[in-house]
Amino acid sequence: MKAYRASILRFDEQHRAQYDEDGLLVVGPDAQGRQVVRAVGAYAQLAPDYAGLNIEHLPGRILAPGFVDMHIHYPQTDVIGAPADGLLPWLENYTFPHESRFSAPDYAAEVAQFFVAELLRNGVTTSLTFATSHPTSVDALFTEAQRQQMRLITGKVLQDRHSPDGVRDQTEQSLVDTEALIKRWHGVDRLGYAITPRFAPTSTAAQLRGAGELAAKYSDVWIQSHVAENLGEIAWARELFPDSRSYLATYNDFGLMRPRAVYAHCIHFDDDDRALMRDTGTVAAISPTSNLFLGSGFFDYAGADRVGFGYGLASDVGGGTSFSPFHTMLAAYYVGREGQTKTGLSLSPQQLWWQHTAGAAAALGLDGVVGNLQKGCEADFVVLNPQATPLLARKTSLANSLDELLFAMIVLGDDRLVERTVISQAG
The missing domain is CATH 2.30.40.10 (Urease, subunit C, domain 1)
Structure with a gap:
């Protein structure tokens, strides 16, 4: 001892x-x-x-x-600080071209080593992380996290449409690759797998349905994606999935909302969305530096607490602007003050710190394991x-x-x- x-x-x-x-x-x-x-x-x-x-x-x-980061993109380590007019142009002009490089194992491994070192240097000891659509990117990150004995959750991104060459995958093969990666990595040492549709508009109904079937088959893996971050994205999702009540409900329609499901942003919600989060045990990864940087909007803390669904803090690098949990907590304070109706919400220092440690761990289903x-x-x-x-x-x-x-x-x-x-x- x-x-x-x-x-x-x-x-x-x-x-x-x-x-x-x-x-x-x-x-x-x-x-x-x-x-x-x-x-x-x-x-x-x-x-x-x-x-x-x-x-x-x-x-x-x-x-x-140790801090718990509920949403971060390791392939976007070098995209941090890229100028853009908003979310969708940022993806098109910077993110997708950069992520295409992760088909190369050596490159993926080099970025993974830097990424994990940067997390640890900033005091982040548990992370729910996006990789890319390439299985090589997942293998590289899990390998480095295992070497460092770090608790880390990641998964291959699913995106079989509305994505450029180099990052777009094939529906059937993407699901085969996902299951193989679950079997290879989930539960090994301190590693966990997350089924990872990028966001609903970049997946066909067939891919989302297959992801939901895998989520039902492997009930202890995580699910991660994005939702209700940007008004243009929301309008696009509604055009693509007109039978769903809302953008968020699209994921539920395909079996992708349950405990251990984590959705980043969750900004533009109504009370039906909030109730769906609560009733399914799904949680939000609040990404304040990213939301401020891309002008996406403000997370509604008061609405989340009033209806009662879980959440925790996330850096969302590279849309987020810092690996530092201190920068993230300060940005969350700004969001509380500026983003709430009427008088604003003053999040206490203890509440901010809890959101990035024990609260984030509880949201991930790791209460009493990490974050405290x-x-x-x-x-x-x-x-x-x-x-x-x-x-x-x-x-x-x-x-x-x-x-x-x-x-x-x-x-x-x-x-x-x-x-x-x-x-x-x-x-």
């Missing part, structure tokens, strides 16, 4: 932060050999029980759960240095409450705040 002495941040079942200013985190192997939290709490209370351990003392540092530092959770965590920059050090030294400390790090933090990322490794 290993032990760490520092300030410790974690969350209780009511989404409230628990904070030990002088805490002890003890990690050790579980029955499967995975490093998990064995004990956590105040140092003064726990230290006598672990006097025999070599305790690593990290004065001035904060141990916090409660007893039994896998020992993925970050070591934060609140004195990482002169301004951050000055501001955090003035904090009179946990909310003030957390909000200072959200507003002023970036990758420099993350001093170390620790991944739960096999014993």
